[in-house]
Amino acid sequence: MANVPLAHYLALAAAMFSVGLAAVLVRRNALVVFMGVELMLNAANLTILAFSRTLGVQEGHVIAFFVIAVAAAEAAIGLAVMIAVFRSRKTINVDEVDALKY
Amino acid sequence: MMPVLAATLSEAWIFYPLAVLTLGGALAMLVSRNAVYAAMSLVLTFFGLAGLYVLLAAELIAALQIIVYAGAIMVLVLFVVMLLNLGEDDLEGPRLSFGSALGSLAALGLWCFLFVVFQGYTDGLPTDLPEGFGTVAGVGKLLYTQFLLPFEATSVLLLSAMVGAVVVAKAKI
Numbered sequence: 001m002a003n004v005p006l007a008h009y010l011a012l013a014a015a016m017f018s019v020g021l022a023a024v025l026v027r028r029n030a031l032v033v034f035m036g037v038e039l040m041l042n043a044a045n046l047t048i049l050a051f052s053r054t055l056g057v058q059e060g061h062v063i064a065f066f067v068i069a070v071a072a073a074e075a076a077i078g079l080a081v082m083i084a085v086f087r088s089r090k091t092i093n094v095d096e097v098d099a100l101k102y
Numbered sequence: 103m104m105p106v107l108a109a110t111l112s113e114a115w116i117f118y119p120l121a122v123l124t125l126g127g128a129l130a131m132l133v134s135r136n137a138v139y140a141a142m143s144l145v146l147t148f149f150g151l152a153g154l155y156v157l158l159a160a161e162l163i164a165a166l167q168i169i170v171y172a173g174a175i176m177v178l179v180l181f182v183v184m185l186l187n188l189g190e191d192d193l194e195g196p197r198l199s200f201g202s203a204l205g206s207l208a209a210l211g212l213w214c215f216l217f218v219v220f221q222g223y224t225d226g227l228p229t230d231l232p233e234g235f236g237t238v239a240g241v242g243k244l245l246y247t248q249f250l251l252p253f254e255a256t257s258v259l260l261l262s263a264m265v266g267a268v269v270v271a272k273a274k275i
Contacts, residue, residue: 003227005223006223007222012124014220015128016147018209018212019209020128021209026132032137034179038171039144039147042147045163052160053158053160053231054227056228058232058244061244062241065163068170068171069259071175073259073262079178079182080270080271082182083186083271
């Protein structure tokens with residue numbers, strides 16, 4: 001039986017985190033930047049769960065639960081901010097949204 | 103000891119297709135110009151992740167992943183994408199600027215660094231786990247005893263986020 005080493009789970013999580021980081025740094029649509037942040041949170045969750053499975057402790061699952069809850073709160077607030085920004089400036093391009101007071 | 107899914111099936115036959123699916127969805131999200139396509143690619147990634155969580159014996163988190171991420175958060179994102187109704191000229195063109203090259207390089211460098219750091223963990227996952235590991239009962243017992251205060255704080259956080267979202271997004275109160 002082929003067993004997958006923990007390093008492969010961690011490498012996959014690292015790759016997902018890097019893709020999320022690239023989305024945050026490179027993309028200019030605020031919605032895609034937001035999706036990149038979500039992807040990074042998920043990559044962190046995957047790392048936590050892989051270690052939790054290896055060590056046989058359930059506390060990692062509790063942390064992943066809290067991460068999901070905080071991500072849900074962040075999604076609601078972030079998307080509300082995006083709607084508010086779009087209402088006043090007619091764009092959500094993060095290169096153009098660069099003034100604190102509009 | 104309870105039987106683990108990964109021990110009864112060949113783990114690699116499930117892991118690598120799911121890894122390809124997950125990473126492919128993430129990369130499609132990164133390169134797609136249309137935000138709707140990006141969101142749908144991310145849904146694919148979240149489903150692949152849920153499969154990986156099942157492989158890691160995290161049944162509750164896998165269910166939550168599908169319900170909260172693929173169900174609630176991505177639907178919310180799609181709502182906002184369609185609510186904003188960005189036109190054709192708002193799509194990002196393929197622009198290779200110095201900044202985006204630097205950003206991609208930074209992400210690639212981070213992955214290389216993490217890859218080297220993670221190389222030490224060559225062991226396979228253990229095949230025996232404590233009773234009730236990762237089930238609703240097992241995690242729920244922890245949540246309601248040892249982590250009761252953070253759990254209740256999370257409910258307050260969600261309530262305040264809900265009120266805050268309404269206040270921020272509403273034009274006039």
